[in-house]
Amino acid sequence: MEIEDPRPVPEPVHLHVPPPETSMRPASFVQPDLPLTDPAVLTSPTMLQVERLNLYYGSKQALFDVDLKVARNSVMSFIGPSGCGKSTLLRCLNRMNDLIDDVRVEGRVLLGDTDLYAPGTDVIALRKRAGMVFQKSNPFPKSIFENVAYGLRIQGEGDRSTLEDAVERSLKGAGLWEEVKDRLKDSAQGLSGGQQQRLCIARALAVRPEVILMDEPCSALDPIATARVEELIMELKREFTIVIVTHNMQQAARVSDHTAFFWMGKLIETGLTEKMFTNPGHRMTEDYITGRFG
Amino acid sequence: MSRLTERFRQGGIFVWFSGTLLAFCLAMILSLVGYIVAKGMGFFWPSPLVQVQTTEGPLLGEITGHEPARREETEKIQFRVANRDIYGQDFRWIPTAGLGQPEYPKDVLLIERLEYGPFIGRIASLSHEGRDVATGPAALAEALRRLPEANRQRHQIRSIEKGEVGELNRRLEKLRLSRRKLEARGDAAALQALETKVAGLQTTYDQLQTSLEKTRAEAKAWTLNLQTVDGKTKEWPLGSVVRMVPANNLTFFGKLGIYLSRLWEFVADDPRESNTEGGIFPAIFGTVMMVLVMSVLVVPLGVITALYLREYAKQGWLVRAVRVAVNNLAGVPSIVFGVFGLGFFVYGLGGSIDKLFFAESLPTPTYGTGGILWASLTLALLTVPVVVVATEEALGAVARSQREASLAMGATKWQTLWNVVLPSATPGILTGLILAIARGAGEVAPLMLTGVVKLAPAMPLDGTFPFFHLDRKFMHLGFHIYDVGFQSPNSEAAKPMVFMTAFLLLLVVVLLNLFALNLRRKLRERLGGSTF
Numbered sequence: 154m155e156i157e158d159p160r161p162v163p164e165p166v167h168l169h170v171p172p173p174e175t176s177m178r179p180a181s182f183v184q185p186d187l188p189l190t191d192p193a194v195l196t197s198p199t200m201l202q203v204e205r206l207n208l209y210y211g212s213k214q215a216l217f218d219v220d221l222k223v224a225r226n227s228v229m230s231f232i233g234p235s236g237c238g239k240s241t242l243l244r245c246l247n248r249m250n251d252l253i254d255d256v257r258v259e260g261r262v263l264l265g266d267t268d269l270y271a272p273g274t275d276v277i278a279l280r281k282r283a284g285m286v287f288q289k290s291n292p293f294p295k296s297i298f299e300n301v302a303y304g305l306r307i308q309g310e311g312d313r314s315t316l317e318d319a320v321e322r323s324l325k326g327a328g329l330w331e332e333v334k335d336r337l338k339d340s341a342q343g344l345s346g347g348q349q350q351r352l353c354i355a356r357a358l359a360v361r362p363e364v365i366l367m368d369e370p371c372s373a374l375d376p377i378a379t380a381r382v383e384e385l386i387m388e389l390k391r392e393f394t395i396v397i398v399t400h401n402m403q404q405a406a407r408v409s410d411h412t413a414f415f416w417m418g419k420l421i422e423t424g425l426t427e428k429m430f431t432n433p434g435h436r437m438t439e440d441y442i443t444g445r446f447g
Numbered sequence: 448m449s450r451l452t453e454r455f456r457q458g459g460i461f462v463w464f465s466g467t468l469l470a471f472c473l474a475m476i477l478s479l480v481g482y483i484v485a486k487g488m489g490f491f492w493p494s495p496l497v498q499v500q501t502t503e504g505p506l507l508g509e510i511t512g513h514e515p516a517r518r519e520e521t522e523k524i525q526f527r528v529a530n531r532d533i534y535g536q537d538f539r540w541i542p543t544a545g546l547g548q549p550e551y552p553k554d555v556l557l558i559e560r561l562e563y564g565p566f567i568g569r570i571a572s573l574s575h576e577g578r579d580v581a582t583g584p585a586a587l588a589e590a591l592r593r594l595p596e597a598n599r600q601r602h603q604i605r606s607i608e609k610g611e612v613g614e615l616n617r618r619l620e621k622l623r624l625s626r627r628k629l630e631a632r633g634d635a636a637a638l639q640a641l642e643t644k645v646a647g648l649q650t651t652y653d654q655l656q657t658s659l660e661k662t663r664a665e666a667k668a669w670t671l672n673l674q675t676v677d678g679k680t681k682e683w684p685l686g687s688v689v690r691m692v693p694a695n696n697l698t699f700f701g702k703l704g705i706y707l708s709r710l711w712e713f714v715a716d717d718p719r720e721s722n723t724e725g726g727i728f729p730a731i732f733g734t735v736m737m738v739l740v741m742s743v744l745v746v747p748l749g750v751i752t753a754l755y756l757r758e759y760a761k762q763g764w765l766v767r768a769v770r771v772a773v774n775n776l777a778g779v780p781s782i783v784f785g786v787f788g789l790g791f792f793v794y795g796l797g798g799s800i801d802k803l804f805f806a807e808s809l810p811t812p813t814y815g816t817g818g819i820l821w822a823s824l825t826l827a828l829l830t831v832p833v834v835v836v837a838t839e840e841a842l843g844a845v846a847r848s849q850r851e852a853s854l855a856m857g858a859t860k861w862q863t864l865w866n867v868v869l870p871s872a873t874p875g876i877l878t879g880l881i882l883a884i885a886r887g888a889g890e891v892a893p894l895m896l897t898g899v900v901k902l903a904p905a906m907p908l909d910g911t912f913p914f915f916h917l918d919r920k921f922m923h924l925g926f927h928i929y930d931v932g933f934q935s936p937n938s939e940a941a942k943p944m945v946f947m948t949a950f951l952l953l954l955v956v957v958l959l960n961l962f963a964l965n966l967r968r969k970l971r972e973r974l975g976g977s978t979f
Contacts, residue, residue, distance in 0.1 A: 247855060287848060287851065293853070307858045
């Protein structure tokens with residue numbers, strides 16, 4: 154268990170978040186007073202659009218006819234039991250699945266106006282538009298500064314002051330600046346787990362992506378660190394569009410505007426989070442959310 | 448269940464067995480090093496000079512061996528009587544029977560000379576230009592006083608010969624080559640200018656020679672009149688004396704001084720007397736330099752190969768076959784690499800380079816003969832499989848999450864490799880280099896074919912432009928051991944040198960490894976808790 158910054162967690166801006174300790178209730182809850190989604194989300198344009206997406210690992214199909222829309226400046230969470238394809242789908246959104254041999258994708262994924270899987274798509278340019286945060290924090294074995302500056306450096310940015318500005322802005326954006334501003338030259342691997350994960354978020358922010366994809370970003374963190382990352386997610390959606398994969402139902406309820414429930418590679422249901430959690434349209438969703446299976 | 452079976456089941460016996468074997472291996476290694484150190488390090492300690500009376504007359508020398516009585520052979524001891532120029536041999540075996548009481552006369556001494564090995568006996572007198580200056584014990588004192596000056600003069604002559612005269616010779620040789628070129632072109636004006644230059648250089652050369660002659664004559668003015676124990680005399684110039692050791696008349700610290708001065712000479716000086724005396728500095732230098740050049744060559748070669756095999760090549764039967772071939776390359780006898788190096792690098796590559804760039808000096812080869820570059824390249828080939836295998840392992844051990852993090856930032860594969868994967872793999876690559884150094888530093892056979900010589904006239908690195916002379920031949924400790932121990936005319940006298948050289952070779956390998964280990968430790972610290 155890591156010792157995090159002991160300062161009290163400030164009240165989040167948009168949603169009421171119950172303190173993490175009290176939120177560790179059994180999953181069989183349907184809160185009547187769940188807050189309403191930010192109305193702006195309902196009218197904001199589509200940022201990401203998935204159309205009839207099928208994905209095969211060799212001969213095994215992992216995703217079946219997925220259709221999904223993510224609105225700009227909103228948080229979309231993917232929930233579902235292990236192996237249901239939610240991480241696979243997330244990795245389709247910045248084509249990280251390309252790294253695996255034998256993967257075949259059918260259908261379309263639109264980021265803004267760009268079709269990610271159209272022939273001739275510049276995957277490198279695309280990944281700059283869709284940053285990613287991983288389940289296990291994975292800072293590079295470099296200094297804190299170099300970690301955050303990495304994205305800009307590989308784009309050829311060499312100007313020291315530009316880099317310094319970007320690093321400061323990103324670390325502030327990730328709520329880490331105050332904790333590390335005096336030791337930017339230290340190795341990133343000396344940070345605590347929660348700090349490392351926020352550093353990874355800062356690293357993703359530095360290249361000003363449009364979308365941030367988070368693959369279970371809190372699963373390796375303690376409750377306090379988790380609360381800070383969640384708080385951060387809600388801050389970040391003012392500027393970015395966020396897709397988060399999570400196993401933690403409460404987390405999905407707390408941070409996301411929309412939720413998508415997957416089961417066996419199929420998208421079972423998607424909609425506003427409060428509707429999904431209070432009045433799910435599908436029997437399977439209700440069973441999963443209330444903890445009857447999963 | 449019997450107790451024995453139970454013990455087998457518990458594995459206690461196996462632990463004892465493996466522990467014993469480990470202890471055995473350690474004991475073998477320790478005794479190897481200990482034997483070498485003991486045999487070699489004792490050599491420099493001044494041993495007492497023993498005088499005995501035999502039937503043929505008195506005998507003075509160091510006792511160097513002993514053989515007990517066996518069947519019809521009687522007990523014998525070996526004397527190092529030295530004075531090879533007088534007796535014709537350095538060592539004599541004497542039966543112990545009938546030897547009188549050994550004496551240790553205080554006034555005898557061992558004189559290390561530039562030629563004919565040491566002299567053992569007395570100084571009758573010291574003379575300057577034929578006139579005696581001092582006789583008896585006073586002569587010894589005076590000679591000891593004048594020795595440092597004589598040594599300084601000798602070193603001066605040597606450095607002029609090697610430095611200035613050598614430099615002049617090189618410049619003359621260069622002019623000679625350009626003259627040949629100009630003659631072929633028929634450029635009369637340039638030829639004329641060249642001739643003037645040559646004449647100027649020749650004048651400087653002659654002046655230098657004259658002053659050298661003068662210094663040499665001065666150095667020869669002081670002469671020792673030496674006398675052996677059986678009354679034979681010998682004149683010897685003081686300038687050709689390295690060290691005078693009145694072995695029976697030394698305090699402990701006096702002996703220690705001699706010991707340290709001999710040790711220093713051994714480590715820091717050039718060899719004398721076809722390598723059986725003097726130092727082995729050129730061999731140490733050659734070994735280290737060859738290993739460094741090899742490292743510089745083998746790391747890029749191995750790392751780039753491993754990068755392609757691991758990261759870029761499509762994994763299939765072809766890559767598997769290449770990998771097997773690379774691994775097998777490590778098992779090829781080193782002399783085979785030597786033959787390849789001679790045929791491909793020396794004659795093939797070197798010959799072509801000579802034809803293209805050094806045509807004017809042909810038929811004297813420049814690169815078309817053995818040299819440190821070709822030897823290092825051959826060793827790099829020999830050790831590249833080790834580096835390839837270690838690098839592949841290290842690349843495979845870099846966490847997938849690190850690569851994904853970089854790629855998700857929009858880095859290309861090459862950027863990811865260069866910025867993330869390779870830095871994390873560096874300690875593993877260095878492990879490969881350490882193994883390569885350990886293998887390469889001790890290799891002799893391929894070097895004999897590709898550039899090692901018994902005595903190199905010049906170092907591969909010196910003050911003359913372009914400083915690195917990769918075409919030069921070099922000396923190597925491993926070859927030095929072989930040469931001194933088994934190819935020298937006076938192998939009995941050279942035996943301790945063999946042990947000392949072996950010890951130094953071990954030391955050089957250990958130091959080079961420590962250097963690489965330290966580098967790896969520093970890198971690991973910087974990377975912070977990498978598993979490699």
